[in-house]
Amino acid sequence: MTHEIDRRHFLKMSSTVLAAAPAVLATGPAALAAGAAQPASDKQGAPFVSTHRMLDLPKARGPRLVIIGGGTSGLTIAKYAKKAYPKFDVVLVEKRCMYSSCFASNLWYPGIIDLEFLADHSFLDAAHNSDYIYVNATCIGLDRASRTVATNEGDIKYDFLVIAPGISYDYDKIGVHDIDTKVALRQTYPGGFICPTEHVTIHRKVRQFEGGVFIQTVPSGNYRCLPAPYERACLIASVIKHNKLKGKVVVLDANPEITIKAPGFHAAFDELYKGIIEWHPTSAVTGVDVAQRTVHTEFDSYKFDDAAIYPNIRAATLIEELGLMAPPTKSNQKEANIDIRFYNLIGDEHVYVTGDSRPMPYSKSGNTSNSEGHYVAKVLAARAQGKDITWTSPQTLCYSMVDAFPKQAIWVDTYYGYDATKDAITGFKDTKVDNTRSEANGATYLEWAHGLYRDMFKA
Numbered sequence: 001m002t003h004e005i006d007r008r009h010f011l012k013m014s015s016t017v018l019a020a021a022p023a024v025l026a027t028g029p030a031a032l033a034a035g036a037a038q039p040a041s042d043k044q045g046a047p048f049v050s051t052h053r054m055l056d057l058p059k060a061r062g063p064r065l066v067i068i069g070g071g072t073s074g075l076t077i078a079k080y081a082k083k084a085y086p087k088f089d090v091v092l093v094e095k096r097c098m099y100s101s102c103f104a105s106n107l108w109y110p111g112i113i114d115l116e117f118l119a120d121h122s123f124l125d126a127a128h129n130s131d132y133i134y135v136n137a138t139c140i141g142l143d144r145a146s147r148t149v150a151t152n153e154g155d156i157k158y159d160f161l162v163i164a165p166g167i168s169y170d171y172d173k174i175g176v177h178d179i180d181t182k183v184a185l186r187q188t189y190p191g192g193f194i195c196p197t198e199h200v201t202i203h204r205k206v207r208q209f210e211g212g213v214f215i216q217t218v219p220s221g222n223y224r225c226l227p228a229p230y231e232r233a234c235l236i237a238s239v240i241k242h243n244k245l246k247g248k249v250v251v252l253d254a255n256p257e258i259t260i261k262a263p264g265f266h267a268a269f270d271e272l273y274k275g276i277i278e279w280h281p282t283s284a285v286t287g288v289d290v291a292q293r294t295v296h297t298e299f300d301s302y303k304f305d306d307a308a309i310y311p312n313i314r315a316a317t318l319i320e321e322l323g324l325m326a327p328p329t330k331s332n333q334k335e336a337n338i339d340i341r342f343y344n345l346i347g348d349e350h351v352y353v354t355g356d357s358r359p360m361p362y363s364k365s366g367n368t369s370n371s372e373g374h375y376v377a378k379v380l381a382a383r384a385q386g387k388d389i390t391w392t393s394p395q396t397l398c399y400s401m402v403d404a405f406p407k408q409a410i411w412v413d414t415y416y417g418y419d420a421t422k423d424a425i426t427g428f429k430d431t432k433v434d435n436t437r438s439e440a441n442g443a444t445y446l447e448w449a450h451g452l453y454r455d456m457f458k459a
């Protein structure tokens with residue numbers, strides 16, 4: 001026991017240097033990305049998975065740009081590539097038939113927004129408004145030699161291919177290896193960071209919570225939306241406080257310090273939710289007993305009444321299935337093997353991977369994917385015309401609502417640097433932050449989300 005306490009103390013002490021968010025990012029995939037360019041880890045000998053028929057599409061009227069994934073990244077690129085180079089014949093392939101955004105979904109739980117806010121956006125309208133084709137299908141294979149991408153509805157020939165499938169969960173990294181527990185966790189205590197049906201389940205949990213312990217975990221690594229688990233903890237706590245429930249939110253954080261906007265979240269925890277939020281740093285999950293409703297960390301075990309278990313993340317498994325994964329020396333999160341400035345697969349200027357499957361140490365956020373999408377659209381337009389383009393950094397502008405009654409938010413706005421000598425992204429640059437919660441920030445948060453929807457779905 002003494003040994004355990006000492007070790008925990010040591011971990012906390014030794015990690016204070018890592019506490020600042022830029023440092024967290026700079027020590028993640030950034031450092032790994034500094035390694036020399038290596039060829040994509042193609043699944044040697046893996047057969048090309050295909051339906052062996054072509055998808056019914058009008059004849060291409062220009063270079064065909066196929067985009068896999070209609071999330072923040074894919075939707076932005078589809079619209080802006082067409083704007084940047086109208087000759088592109090753009091086809092967006094998305095496996096969902098209905099859109100609902102991940103970003104801003106935490107706001108639904110305490111009733112700040114309704115479901116329509118997240119979901120009243122149509123893939124069909126987006127395609128119509130920006131003159132591209134939307135196909136409701138799932139990408140299942142890729143043959144780079146013949147420039148053919150396969151979907152469950154048929155194959156498509158491409159001149160340029162963008163793959164933007166987002167993320168998958170990695171339960172093994174939180175010590176959950178057996179498939180029964182993985183499935184039970186995914187279905188009963190979902191992380192709420194990928195799929196809209198997870199949001200519906202968490203919404204139901206929050207609305208039905210009658211008291212007791214609600215556990216929210218925060219994984220290590222460059223997980224999707226750094227502030228979102230802390231934001232969610234605040235918003236669930238605000239419901240507990242508002243409804244005068246005898247309950248608390250226990251935040252089990254794998255990190256030694258809150259990974260972003262730490263002063264703003266600490267202030268909310270201490271000033272708004274004393275006795276309601278319990279934050280445990282350096283508490284990485286090492287296993288979960290679903291039947292006993294118990295989360296194990298290296299040092300302690302925690303019983304819960306309800307929970308949202310956010311495991312580690314990795315690039316969507318599609319990236320691995322297509323053989324596009326970076327070697328472990330470049331990404332320890334199974335992300336894509338791309339040029340960190342121009343997004344093309346190493347050794348193939350016809351295939352690009354964007355959004356949260358990228359290996360760069362950018363905050364995996366909607367604003368990052370959207371601003372990056374504007375830039376990638378220009379890269380594609382330039383490459384289609386045989387031109388060069390200068391790298392520009394994405395922008396991470398990220399709001400977090402820390403109170404629902406009234407709606408008060410904090411925010412950070414940052415760019416990133418590039419070190420040509422190391423060919424590496426160097427972390428936060430030109431950062432502005434407002435850790436003082438306010439209703440004005442809360443109102444701007446909602447406007448920001450509307451702006452993002454407009455940018456992806458309107459003409």
Ligand SMILES: Cc1cc2nc3c(=O)[nH]c(=O)nc-3n(C[C@H](O)[C@H](O)[C@H](O)COP(=O)(O)OP(=O)(O)OC[C@H]3O[C@@H](n4cnc5c(N)ncnc54)[C@H](O)[C@@H]3O)c2cc1C
Pocket residue numbers: 068069070071072073074093094095096101102103104105106137138139140164165166167192193194224225228316318354355356357364365366367368369397398399400
């Ligand atoms: C709870 C939560 C809160 C968040 N809060 C914020 C916030 O406040 N601010 C912010 O900026 N960001 C926030 N984010 C993060 C933001 O939503 C993501 O970082 C961003 O959407 C990533 O964009 P993407 O296009 O890479 O991935 P996604 O938006 O996940 O899109 C990937 C798309 O690819 C599709 N797809 C996957 N595989 C296939 C396949 N084989 N074939 C066809 N289609 C496929 C998926 O269906 C999906 O539509 C939040 C996320 C969550 C979950």
